[in-house]
Amino acid sequence: MRRPAVPAVALAGALALAGCGGSDSAAADLSVAASYMPQPVSADMAAGFLTITNEGGTKDELTSVTSDAAGEVTMHDTVNGAMEEVTSFPVPAHGRLVFKSGGNHLMFEKLKRKPRQGDTIALRLTFAKSGPLTVEMPVKSATYNPSTGH
Template structure:
């Protein structure tokens, strides 16, 4: 029994080390600083606005790096200003920044954290894209092309 436990522990340790070392020293990882944030954006979308002067936006920021960061501001070509909000217990609050933990995610989704595009300069239509500039406390800015979906779009169903 003890031998089986030791064998399983050794195998688990070897698999963990293999996962940690994959790609080390190759092109993308060479010179990489493991203590810095590595940010990427996915699942970005804006439901087609139903209001002439305001729209919402949603996305996921993933940090694959070992350092934390914070989203400090968002701007867009389509809005006079973009504000960031959290929703807790049905109460919406504007925030000046959102933490992005090391090896973690920051999710903006309907009914929770979200972006508000205010003072719209034009009304984005389904099928178009809106350009966003995301600014962070530590990392360089990211530019994102956010697709405009139908006003009733639900990412869990794809409609």
């Protein structure tokens, strides 16, 4: 009875393991930056802005946003000056999803209290493929412009 050579078995095992598990460099790798809410003028509604960056090789999709500060958070895109509610936004692989004044934005509706400059609003972003992200969104002045910092 012949026994297989140990080096051949070890090499076959190593090759099999290399093909599975490990780090998946193609997965979505999401992070959030530049989040803010201008202090709302209305007591029951506010807008929110942020940037989601995907450094991974797989596209994902933002499917919902929730916050304890509001009864409902809806997502909107703006096309040719017209605001439209949407149920999801794509987050491209190696790309960004930007929410900014005059463009894509979040609407915090049925506010439980009116946020004031200096407050922080917690929100949870839910994605189709990736785990949820929790974001601390600072409330800025009503006229805050991120390009000037005022």
